Amino acid sequence: MAGIDKTYISDWEIFDKIRNWAKDKHFTLRNGEEVYLKNYMYYPDLTKEEWDTYKKDYEQKNPKWKFEIVLWNTPIYVDIWLIRNCPFEEIQERLKEQYGGGWSKTAFTEYNDAFLYDQIKAGTSIYDTYQRNGLGWKSKIKFHNIFGTWCRDKKCWWCIEVNPCWINDKSIGKHVGESFWYNKTTNSWHRNEEALPWTCSCMHYRGSLTKKKIVRMIKNWDLPKDTIVSFSNQMNRYLMHEFYVIVK
Secondary structure (H helix, E strand, C coil): CCHHHEEEECCHHHHHHHHHHHCCCEEECCCCCEEEHHHHECCCCCCHHHHHHHHHHHHHHCCCCCCCEEEEECCHHHHHHHHHHCCCHHHHHHHHHHHCECCECCCCCCCCCCCHHHHHHHCCCHHHHCCCCCCHHHCCEEEEEEECCCCCCCCCEEEEEECCCCCCCCCCCCCCCCCCEEECCCCEEECHHHCCCCCECCEEEECCCCHHHHHHHHHHHCCCCCCEEEEEEECCCCCEEEEEEEEC
16 A cells, blocks of 8 residues: 555554554455454554654654654555544544545545545445446357467466456557456455455466366456456567457
């Protein structure tokens, strides 16, 4: 997460009361994953003595700057839960800065919606209304070769991207929409609108890929119609294979 996603606290009493409240809080996402708020805290066991020591050292080295400590660094799905459940004004004001609300008229998200905070609070945001409409095992897969010959080397590493923003085919254009994000833990792909955990922008797969294996893989991902899945590998500097499939 970037620095813009972090929440900083400058007062020990505020830090301590929020930390103690958050320690046992957890919730379940729409895909069944359990989220524990404590896992996003930087200093869940910080003592008053340690706080005072950090503050003293910081102020000696940075006399012109205000002392602050990172409380936590939270992704969108945690922020959504906090907007609806956190009782502390300090946290709500920080979330308004990020998602647009109160004095803040700009949300620091890809949607740049001035009232995204209020929409999340009311349950009417894009994160609440987006429908996946995956085709699952009804999917039909159309293959398109881009470059190279088929690779069946079991030691080959493949880079797999779903709905990439670029594709080397003039027939469908270079820009085809925003990418899905891959969750290695659940072997699933998600768009930002779904507000679910992800671990990487692409999937790395080692082994041979047959068309039958690819079809089975994609149908298990439950992707929407017209999603593009690209596959590429680099055997060496002279041998490469790249192709993509379209979900129909």
